[in-house]
Amino acid sequence: MLAVPPSRNIINKRNNEMASFSIMKGEDFLDFSSSTDCNLLDSIDFDQLFDVGINEGDVLPDLEMDSEILAEFSLSGSEDSDMNFPHNFPQDSSENHSRQEGEVDFVDHKHLASDLGSTLSSINGEDNNNGVSKACQNLKNPSSYKEASHKGKKSSNNSPKNAQGKKKVKVDWTPELHKRFVEAVEQLGVDKAVPSRILELMGIECLTRHNIASHLQKYRSHRKHMVAREAEAANWNQRRQLYSAPPPTANGGKRDKTIHWVAPTIGFPPVAPMPPHFRPLHVWGHPSVDQSLLHMWPKHRAPTPSPSPPPPPSWPPLQSPMTPSFWHSNHQHGFAPPPPIQRFPTQPVPGIPPPTMFKVDPSITLAVGQNIPKPPLLDLQPTKESIDAALGDVLAKPWLPLPLGLRPPSTDSVLGALQRQGVSKIPPTSG
Amino acid sequence: MGDSVSSSSSASYIHMVQHMIEKCLIFHMSKEECIDALSKHANIQPVITSTVWSELEKENKEFFEEYAKSQGKEDRISEAETSEIIQKMISDHEDRDPKASSK
Numbered sequence: 001m002l003a004v005p006p007s008r009n010i011i012n013k014r015n016n017e018m019a020s021f022s023i024m025k026g027e028d029f030l031d032f033s034s035s036t037d038c039n040l041l042d043s044i045d046f047d048q049l050f051d052v053g054i055n056e057g058d059v060l061p062d063l064e065m066d067s068e069i070l071a072e073f074s075l076s077g078s079e080d081s082d083m084n085f086p087h088n089f090p091q092d093s094s095e096n097h098s099r100q101e102g103e104v105d106f107v108d109h110k111h112l113a114s115d116l117g118s119t120l121s122s123i124n125g126e127d128n129n130n131g132v133s134k135a136c137q138n139l140k141n142p143s144s145y146k147e148a149s150h151k152g153k154k155s156s157n158n159s160p161k162n163a164q165g166k167k168k169v170k171v172d173w174t175p176e177l178h179k180r181f182v183e184a185v186e187q188l189g190v191d192k193a194v195p196s197r198i199l200e201l202m203g204i205e206c207l208t209r210h211n212i213a214s215h216l217q218k219y220r221s222h223r224k225h226m227v228a229r230e231a232e233a234a235n236w237n238q239r240r241q242l243y244s245a246p247p248p249t250a251n252g253g254k255r256d257k258t259i260h261w262v263a264p265t266i267g268f269p270p271v272a273p274m275p276p277h278f279r280p281l282h283v284w285g286h287p288s289v290d291q292s293l294l295h296m297w298p299k300h301r302a303p304t305p306s307p308s309p310p311p312p313p314s315w316p317p318l319q320s321p322m323t324p325s326f327w328h329s330n331h332q333h334g335f336a337p338p339p340p341i342q343r344f345p346t347q348p349v350p351g352i353p354p355p356t357m358f359k360v361d362p363s364i365t366l367a368v369g370q371n372i373p374k375p376p377l378l379d380l381q382p383t384k385e386s387i388d389a390a391l392g393d394v395l396a397k398p399w400l401p402l403p404l405g406l407r408p409p410s411t412d413s414v415l416g417a418l419q420r421q422g423v424s425k426i427p428p429t430s431g
Numbered sequence: 432m433g434d435s436v437s438s439s440s441s442a443s444y445i446h447m448v449q450h451m452i453e454k455c456l457i458f459h460m461s462k463e464e465c466i467d468a469l470s471k472h473a474n475i476q477p478v479i480t481s482t483v484w485s486e487l488e489k490e491n492k493e494f495f496e497e498y499a500k501s502q503g504k505e506d507r508i509s510e511a512e513t514s515e516i517i518q519k520m521i522s523d524h525e526d527r528d529p530k531a532s533s534k
Contacts, residue, residue: 239523243516384472390454391472394447404453406494409486411442417482427444428476 171211180204181215190220448475448483461502 173181184201185193195212202212393400418426451473455465462484469475488495 235527236524239520243520387455387458387468388472390458391451391469394450394454395473398443398447398450400450402450402453403457404494406449406453406487407490408446408449409483409490411438411445414445414483414486415441417486418479421478421482423476423478423482426441426479428479 171207171215173215177202177204178215181212181219185216185219190223445483448479449487451475452480452484452487456498459502 171177180202181198184198187201188194188197193216195209195216198212198216199207199209415426418424448469451469452465455468460468462481465484466477466480469480470477
């Protein structure tokens with residue numbers, strides 16, 4: 001339940017303690033949220049909260065003072081771990097502006113408090129987002145789905161306010177934000193990354209330690225999945241390379257042994273043994289992620305010099321373990337049939353399967369998503385079904401534009417040629 | 432049927448055949464494969480497909496030249512060989528990971 005009292009003592013110590021404190025608090029808050037409801041807001045005296053000079057470099061000292069407030073919190077419970085306590089810590093000195101904003105808002109909030117309970121869910125997303133973006137330019141609105149996924153964890157109250165002190169700040173983990181997070185984490189070392197330090201490294205206002213902590217948790221768990229996949233991929237790559245023994249001629253168009261493109265890897269996790277820090281996260285969570293990221297299973301196709309447009313569709317595995325949209329940009333690329341001329345643009349870069357542009361490619365790569373793609377998915381030839389479907393399409397919908405748009409021969413010349421071959425009527429009336 | 436009717440229906444028929452050929456091109460099929468496919472799936476007489484293909488080729492020489500080149504590259508390893516390789520990979524994979532063997 002309320003671990004507040006004990007934690008208060010801990011708080012006096014600062015730093016490391018802080019981290020643990022905040023996490024504890026976070027958890028506590030979660031508990032609160034489930035137990036209490038809206039009365040919390042009523043009992044919280046925001047002004048007091050913020051008056052506490054929270055913006056001083058170290059919030060810890062403030063915590064001491066805040067014991068009363070903490071007590072209040074304990075009574076009322078907080079909705080979400082986003083209580084700003086943890087949040088205040090690291091960035092404070094730079095945050096004055098946001099605090100001020102916060103203050104102003106708080107005043108309003110007090111009034112809102114009573115209403116909040118009932119309107120919390122409705123507030124969801126809108127004001128909160130606004131609030132957030134006000135204070136942190138980094139955060140963006142668009143990915144509401146992310147909120148949805150966050151919601152699972154937090155009670156779905158969005159306080160119309162953000163940043164300082166206010167309860168529920170729903171953080172939008174935009175790709176950019178996430179990237180900074182990842183950078184910070186990597187700097188510290190994934191396993192050693194501590195939310196408070198991450199916060200410091202990120203230097204972004206509006207993030208509470210709890211936000212970071214929960215995000216970190218998700219990130220770590222996501223990585224585990226990725227690592228597993230990676231291992232699979234590495235195996236595949238090995239095999240592939242074994243089979244495609246003839247060394248790749250590094251030369252662009254020269255498909256040395258077509259084996260490369262033929263080589264199934266269609267849709268295989270792109271290839272090259274992922275660098276230990278692949279950043280799936282770049283792709284993570286944001287639907288509109290860059291094209292090049294899209295298909296990159298976890299990693300950028302950057303190494304692959306493929307000029308060709310049809311980016312291998314995004315790597316589905318990313319999607320399955322977690323909330324699909326949240327975890328990665330699951331893009332079903334509505335790719336257009338690749339122009340045949342556009343050959344396998346990628347040279348057999350070590351390990352990187354050329355975008356399988358081979359006949360079936362697109363459909364196959366897309367299909368691959370479900371789990372590690374197996375060679376069976378690779379078709380040397382277009383499947384009968386797909387051909388049938390394509391042709392059927394033409395028959396059924398003659399008004400559709402030509403896929404390649406080749407210059408049509410003149411009708412007369414075709415008819416003439418046909419007649420020379422003995423065909424006099426077209427469409428032929430007999431079979 | 433009057434000439435006008437048949438000529439416009441001819442024209443649209445030819446257009447349709449062209450459309451289908453283009454679809455086959457996307458699949459990277461050769462002329463023969465294309466003729467075969469159109470005949471099987473759409474009942475287009477081979478001679479018609481062949482003629483339309485030839486005419487298209489005349490009209491779009493560069494395209495077809497490129498196309499032929501890429502077709503040529505494909506032939507480097509025969510389909511049979513490739514199939515074999517793939518089958519091997521499949522069975523290896525299955526050996527390795529039986530549960531993934533849902534084909």
